[in-house]
Amino acid sequence: MYIKFIREDVIEGLQKSSGIIPAKTGAAFLRTIWLEAKEDKLKIRATDSNIEFTGNYPAIVGEEGLVGVQGKTFADLIRKLKPGEISLRLKENILIVEQGKRRYRLPTSDPSWFQNFENFPNENKVLWSGDILKEIIQKISFCISDDDTMEGMTCMSFKAVSNDHIEICGLNGHQFALLKFKNEDIHRILPEDGFLISKKFLTELKKWLSEDEIEISLSNKRLFFRTQENKEIFSFPLSVYNFPDYHELLNKYEDHFNSVLEINKDDLIESLDRLMIFNSETSSTYFKLNENELLLYVEGTDIGEAYESLPCNYKGTIKNIVLLTKDVIDILNHFDSKIVKFHFSGQTEPCKITGDEDYSYMVITMPVEIEEEVYYTEEEVE
Secondary structure, eight states, X not given: OEEEEEHXXXXXXXXXXXXXXXXXXXXXXXXXXXXXEETTEEEEEEESSSOEEEEEEEOEEEEOEEEEEEHHHHHHHHHHSOSSEEEEEEETTEEEEEETTEEEEEEBOOGGGOOOOOOOOGGGOEEEEXXXXXXXXXXXXXXXXXXXXXXXXXXXXXXXXXXXXXXXXXXXXXXXXXXXXXXXXXXXXXXXXXXXXXXXXXXXXXXXXXXXXXXXXXXXXEEEEEEGGGOEEEEEEOOOSOOOOHHHHHHHHGGGOOEXXXXXXXXXXXXXXXXXXXXXXXXXXXXXXOSSEEXXXXXXXXXXXXXXXXXXXXXXXXXXXXXXXXHHHHHHTTOOOSEEEEEESOTXXXXXXXXXXXXXXXXXXXXXXXXXXXXXXXXXXX
């Protein structure tokens, strides 16, 4: 094997591949990056036994061949080399890396460790925007559970519904995020029951995605992503868990969200951020709801207490409610709308949050049970 390439052409793909493989733990073959010189391309492959990454980059191939090296070491070396041409030469199971007068000798992996990766299924491919998919992951993934025992709740759900619409959602037991949009091509390739993506794969997928358009395809067991011109392929297995029937939850409360608070998102975030200083014990904020004014109250046993007042529009019968401060801040930061609406169904029932500029996106969170009544005076609020 003998090949030359420009460092700038491969460094980004090399960093992506090394980010997939385990650093120190796991079997040695999983810590290996495979380098193949073939047809004027340097092909880089990496896997953690679930995620598979393949990148194809321009090169001058003097002699074709395949070699495996310790992935983190090789990636760090190439990253720290100067811009410009680098050559790789295999000699007696040693990979020689050269740049000018710099020379490095790396031990290689047993060739029997190499296993072919899954091929991208061209028959089902559709084109989609990488930045849109990144935004969807951002809006949904914070509501996905990190607890492996919760099975389907550790996944993001893709489901085809009527009129070519897609529903993407996440659920962690006390929060639920749902985004609905129309896409005929994506709708066409989705299986009847949809599919689930594990949160741990979403994290790596988000790192890999760019703003460019990507091709998406499905097999029976894997989901594939490919950049245009076949430069990079990223794939991972679909989850076999079952996702809870969230439509049952939505249908149950749809007619009960009859108390609505309309408020400036940024003003509320700023107030809650200050009030969180006093969340030394309960981690929650008391909302007192009035027609044109929202009163916020937080008490910390050893720190003190805080009151803030914000203008709002409110219509409903619920007079007060308690919400987890940090959760509300996190939720609001995923909305683009300037004005958000809190739809209450009861003091201890689900609360739905929407925004006029966040089309077909909503988050549901659970209030905290009120243990005792809090009374305000004009002097306290002023």
